[in-house]
Amino acid sequence: MSSESTEVGGVPVAALKRHAELSELVEDARWRYYVLDQPTVSDAQFDEWFKELLALEEAHPSLQTPDSPTQKVGAPVSGDFAKVQHLARMESLDNAFNAEDMTGWATRAERLAEGDPGPYLCELKIDGLAIALVYRDGKLERGATRGDGRTGDDVTANVRTIKGVPHRLKGDDVPSLVEVRGEVYIPVEDFKKLNEQLVEQGKPPFANPRNSAAGTLRQKDPRITAQRPLRMLVHGIGIWEGATVPRAQSEVYDRLREFGLPVSDLYRVVPDLDGVNAYIEHYREHRHDPAYEIDGVVVKIDDFRTQRELGSTSRAPRWAIAYKYPPEEVNTKLLDIQVGVGRTGRVTPYAVMAPVVVSGSTVERATLHNAAIVEKKGVLIGDTVVLRKAGDVIPEIVSPVTALRDGSERKFVMPTHCPECGTELAYEKEGDADLRCPNTRSCPAQIRERIYFAAGRRALDIDGLGYVAATALTQPLPPQEPVVRTEADLFDLTLEQLLPIKSVVRDQDTGLPKIDPKTGEQKVVSFFSNINGEPSANARLLVEELERAKQVPLAQLLVALSIRHVGPPTARDLANAMRSIDAIMNASEEELAAVEGIGPRVAATIKEWFEVDWHREIIERWRAAGVRMEDEPAPEKGPQTLEGLTFVVTGTLEGYTRDSASEALASRGGKVASSVSKKTSFLVAGENAGSKYDKAVSLGVPILDGAGFEVLLNDGPEAAAQVAVKPEEA
Structure with a gap:
């Protein structure tokens, strides 16, 4: 594609970029809402992103792939229960x-x-x-x-x-x-x-x-x-x-x-x-x-x-x-606009407000997403602003109340350098809305956020490695040096390294130091040792958990690597198809894209990630520490007697749910579709089959009842054709 191209596969480049951005936002929001129980965007914002995704896919149907958030329900399950x-x-x-x-x-x-x-x-x-x-x-x-x-x-x-x-x-x-x-x-x-x-x-x-x-x-x-x-x-x-x-x-x-x-x-x-x-x-x-x-x-x-x-x-x-319903709104004072750095380097402005009760809880912070959004909303530091909180999740500023301005307000200026490592901020690619800190390898904020994320339930699932511990490991008080400079150091940690560490306690949402209300000074914690200088229960737990985490399934290991666009569903698809980190690391972009649920965009991101030297260093250091890099071989497939055939399942089948019937067909190589067409090989119809039955009759598609379905599974399609209800007989 030339630099002057405006379309890819008939889809405008701007639409492709926006679809990718929205997909990442929606997947992350779902993850935080359903799994972490720590929502970071309002229902209204999520609904807006989702509606925009739907509109993009309606305008450009090729964007509606199996890995699109619009084709998924809910979110991944947690790691704490069966x-x-x-x-x-x-x-x-x-x-x-x-x-x-x-x-x-x-x-x-x-x-x-x-x-x-x-x-x-x-x-x-x-x-x-x-x-x-x-x-x-x-x-x-x-x-x-x-x-x-x-x-x-x-x-x-x-x-x-x-x-x-x-x-x-x-x-x-x-x-x-x-x-x-x-x-x-x-x-x-x-x-x-x-x-x-x-x-x-x-x-x-x-x-x-x-x-x-x-x-x-x-x-x-x-x-x-x-x-x-x-x-x-x-x-x-x-x-x-x-x-x-x-x-x-x-x-x-x-x-x-x-x-x-x-x-x-x-x-x-x-x-x-x-x-x-x-x-x-x-x-x-x-x-x-x-x-x-x-x-x-x-x-x-x-x-x-x-x-x-x-x-x-x-x-x-x-x-x-x-x-x-429209979310509830209140007015409050915008005291300041500050910025935080996330695990992907994204630098996000957030509002610091006079505390206000909305939807039953006290609110002091609200995300502003990026500098363009701040400009678009027209808010100034010192404004009285309309704060909206939808569905009791993280609030957003809607607009300023300009009639209340007194001239003391001032404009927010986005920093040009990372507030934590001093690196000059930049857009990852032309047209991006978000500034990022490009110091991916060494930025303390990004390392802290990635370590905290890697320890999460859907990744390495490490008890004892919460936000405070992640901060202590990556940003101890001077003159102490960090014991975790990149993820590569994680599985080499020892009790001896942990004991001397002291750290400032930071707010999980903003990353800012917490202040002791009694002394007015920053809160400091000796997280890994007791008053006698001996290893604390937290320290022993962390070392034990790191040892256990070496055996997590491949999908969780992939999530822990913070590869963009590779959340739990995509990681599971990759792991099921490839079975080992080496197979994924050495696969071509085309081979990755061929994995069901991946697609070209995600494949390119995965390939790019593994081509970075220090990313590969993480893999090799973890491997040397004993981290398992592959899953057990996939179970052998049974006879693929239905390969090349397409089925539609409708109605109530005795002994099967709709899903279990579909899985029985898929396990034998069959493809299960949601609607009847001329390409449908058989309609499997239980009681109360409805309109799909009528459509199969009109298109001349053979119809199998419950008994015929059992013949199909046990004896194959030729035998099933003999007992199928012919359209002219229906």
């Missing part, structure tokens, strides 16, 4: 932000349903943690978080402690197997009391009710969970077997309430879109009436048959949508 497969995929919801969005959704639903899709069920969108409960023969068998939609964290022991969640269903006609979906939350008043108790105990309070619910449900000790005021409300089902199947969402709620499950009494079934809008407007005005935090309304088509006809996209049902 992993379980959901019986049916847990999807996300598309969002509406105004009446026009709602009308557009309803119009599309009416077109796809070929008629009025109503009535509609409206319910409040609780700002909590999604959960799936499995009851077998009426007994609670399992509770799991949503995770990435297919795999979640097994939190059964903690779920059993939630008040109102029955351990056994009651009543007649209980399904032999039912998967119930709902939201775990902490009531607002209970949240306030909980935070007061934590403060009295000298512990940090939770940022908001959602984080408190998520943190409580992920406690390793269920006795702690039992002491917290968790509650749950049910809002749907994934699987229902062995009992009379309800015909509508509202019927499900009636049945679940009869079984003893907690169901909200605030939902309403309305006949048309006017009723939907009236419900939305009522709770816009009465947002704080419920006992729990809400951030909108969920609208569902009530009839299950219509739901099946509409189906889903790759991540969200077409029969439901979330109407998001």
Whole structure:
């Protein structure tokens, strides 16, 4: 491509760059929100990024690849609990932000349903943690978080402690197997009391009710969970077997309430879109009436048959949508604008404000993203600003209140040099919005952030290496020298190196030193030794954890390397395909791009990373320290009897979920598609197959029922063709 080229593969270069930037932002936001329980952007900002991604992919369909955030649900599961497969995929919801969005959704639903899709069920969108409960023969068998939609964290022991969640269903006609979906939350008043108790105990309070619910449900000790005021409300089902199947969402709620499950009494079934809008407007005005935090309304088509006809996209049902309320706003004083340096060198301005309570928590900091955003918002240091906090996550400054200016305000000037290492800042490439510190190898801030990230749960998962410890290792008090100058030093650490280290305690969000309110001086900690100069429990734990971390799976090792665009999902794809760090390091760009879920853009980034000498030094130093660099060989594939064939699965198959049926086909080499076309080899149709059955008939696609599906799996496609329902017979 010449330097004057404006398109690549028919897509404008500017669109490619923006898509890459948004993808990184969305994946990072999901990771921090769902896994770390430490959200760094508002719901509103995330929604804006996601909408822009969708718009880019609609304008340029080639950007919609399997590794795009728009094709994924939720986020990776944590590393603290056993992993379980959901019986049916847990999807996300598309969002509406105004009446026009709602009308557009309803119009599309009416077109796809070929008629009025109503009535509609409206319910409040609780700002909590999604959960799936499995009851077998009426007994609670399992509770799991949503995770990435297919795999979640097994939190059964903690779920059993939630008040109102029955351990056994009651009543007649209980399904032999039912998967119930709902939201775990902490009531607002209970949240306030909980935070007061934590403060009295000298512990940090939770940022908001959602984080408190998520943190409580992920406690390793269920006795702690039992002491917290968790509650749950049910809002749907994934699987229902062995009992009379309800015909509508509202019927499900009636049945679940009869079984003893907690169901909200605030939902309403309305006949048309006017009723939907009236419900939305009522709770816009009465947002704080419920006992729990809400951030909108969920609208569902009530009839299950219509739901099946509409189906889903790759991540969200077409029969439901979330109407998001505007985030809450307050005014406060902008005292200063400072900058922080992240693990990729990105230098980010952030606002320092007079403390203000918004959405139930006190706020002093807000990100400003980059200098261009500061300029675009038109804010000056000293302004009174409008602060918006959406969904109780990290806030953002909306705009200045210019009518309140008195002339003392001053303009923010972006620094030209890194505030931590003094290196001149630069854009990585032309057109970038973010300045970065190019001193990737030696910048203390970047090293600190990378070490802290590498120790995270989805990477090396090292207990004892939190933010304070990472700071102590990389930025001890002078005249001490850092014992960790790059990631390469990490696995060579010894107790002797740790003992003398003292460090300034820094704020995790800003990286600035914390001040002791009694002395007015910086807080200093001797983190790795006790008052007798002996190794502390933290020091011994860290050394033990480093030894254990040498055996983490390859995917976690890849995440720990901080390769741009290689988060947990991409790392898992790479590890499954390549099996060793050497195979990845020595693969060509084309070979990397051929890995499912990777693509050319990420492949180029991976190749570039491994071509840097000091990056390879990290690998070799870790290898020399005994870090495992490969996974066990992949299990041998069974006979690929369905290779080259394409299938669509619809309806309810006895003995299979939709996902397990698809996996059975894929394991034999078959390709599973979401919609029927002339290229479909077979439609696998269970009960209540819906519109896909009709389309297969119209296109002449052979149809297999449950018995025919078993013939296909056991005897192959030729035998299945003999028992398939021919379109003319359907």
